[in-house]
Amino acid sequence: MNWRVRLTRWDLILLAITAVGVVLAVVRYAGGIGSVANINNAYPWGWWVGFGIMTMIALGGVGFTITLLVEILGRHRYHVLLRPAVLMGLLCYASAIVMLMVELGRPWKVWMILVSWAPSAALYEVGWCAFLYLNVLVLEFAQVPLEELGWGRALKVLRVIYIPIMLLGVTLSHLHQSSLGTLLTLIPHKINALWWSDQLPLIFLFSAMMAGPALAILEHLVAARWLGFPPNMDMLAGLARIEAWLVGLLLVFRIGDLVVRGAVDAALSGTSFAASFWVEIGFGLLLPLVLLMMPEVRESRAGLATACSLVVAGVLLHRLNVAVFGLRVRHWETYVPSLGEIGISLGIAAGAAFVFGVLVRILPIHEELPPTSSAPESRAAAPAAAAWHGARGVS
């Protein structure tokens, strides 16, 4: 393991955004939620829950999706994506937990969920599952630093328990990804007919599963460029083919759900809700589906990056539509997120991205790269490696 990381411009930008978030968080803890946030008595969740928790957990679904593909369905050609996916999952969940600590009125009481018995509450299940799954992610990922540190005994234990723990993680993910949707099925009177559905649990689960491969492909492409290894385009094209199926199935499910619920009129109504709905469906599902169905897109970096960015943005927009934009309370003032709310949530996300960038450079997360831990001469030896190290900022 090489602890010396030279910070790049990107690191500094991420750190600056994180710093802004930290300052705003200090204001929140010193003056209460009301001092930075626009959330109010009619809109108690807003941006923090819609983006900081719901979207982050959905994107964190990359961990269980790739694990499911590689470890359970035995698609070993995608194995190179596993470590980055687990780390992204871990950091997304960690960000959601940090967001929760900002968002909860009494964060010091959060352990209360673990000593309660509230099986009728979706949030109880989400809390338990997310807590357990975060531990699973830590145990899964811990293998990487332990290998580097050479802690053989701990590593042995982790490898023995790996399969049951991995299965637990994938199962828990199915439960709480869907339960986040269950949470919102309780408020049909608040969520616009375009997004409220009694099938929200399945929509949340499927869209998290759809976000997973898209995020994994994006990460692979970005890492390849940033760290300087050739992207494995064959492998990505294969995953993109799977992704096309996932996008297509969700698109069919969403439209079918809309028709079955008789909400087609609302979709054709010409309101801003309908516009946001069609942006979500058109740019988040339909366009990426068309793109991913074309072999030339699946085989091109730019094509894949475009299609997968659209998918991820579509999932983000779905979570915001269902939990923020499409959620309206009759007779009450409307809600627009404050800069404080957005700043804190972006600060957390930027912090997670920074940690990801650092860990990718000091730990063997990308198998495509030569090991960083071995003897110094191996690093000095290859000129190609020197070029990589330059790009990676590892001195």
Added chain:
Amino acid sequence: MTTPSAKPKAMIQDNTRCIGCRACMIACKSWNNRPADHTEFFAGPGYQNPVDLDANNYTLITFNEIVTGAQPDWVFGRQLCMHCAHPACASACPTTALTKTALGPVVFNESRCIGCRACMQACPFLIPKYDYENLNPKIHKCTFCADRIETGLKPACATVCPTAAISFGDRDDMVAEAKRRIATAPGTYIPEIYGLDDVGGTSVLHLSSVPFEQIGYITGLPKTPMPDLTHRWLRVTPHFFALLYAVFGALTWIMHRRSSRAESKDKDHTT
């Protein structure tokens, strides 16, 4: 504690009798130790003050300007916790900080609250409020004066109403009384008891002379309990967990066996 009757209680809010004096709001503040507010006249609709329920106001008389005859008239409505038979707020609470008691009140246990505000999001009547400025914030809502009714007293608001617009008693009796009022004075009341079976029935029953949506009530709510919506999914969760774990375990085993067989086959070929 001795109570005259251990049957579930209910309150009738007879808006046709309300004169908008707001004595109920004062009694409520007084019993629940809520501070006075610095409010502005005409900040809300007409003389309605404060504008909405909030952390300091657990009940509110709403002023609704309605043209019933030649002249516009004030028709009053009242907001307070409905104390649902199957409360969405309590079902959404991950720490059981909100619970439904046998006598009817949905009560808040401050020591269990983590401040997730799921109850506020869940409530179909938009009742629970929060003190966002507080560093140790709490959920605020009408308690149905649970501490009073346990000892056989009426809720504070019901003791002060000068026109008997607020009645309190066993729910069965209150339902019968509400029906009797509508039946005996059909010209005064619309033939609807708000809360009789809305969201599965509530402990507060509202009567009105005009349709409820005209006086700002949230209407069109289902007649079935709100928690049914989530229970449908949540009750299968343990089974779902076991099923998925087993299926994934079996798949993993099959795939591992398949790949190790393929490997040994490869070895056979090479050796």
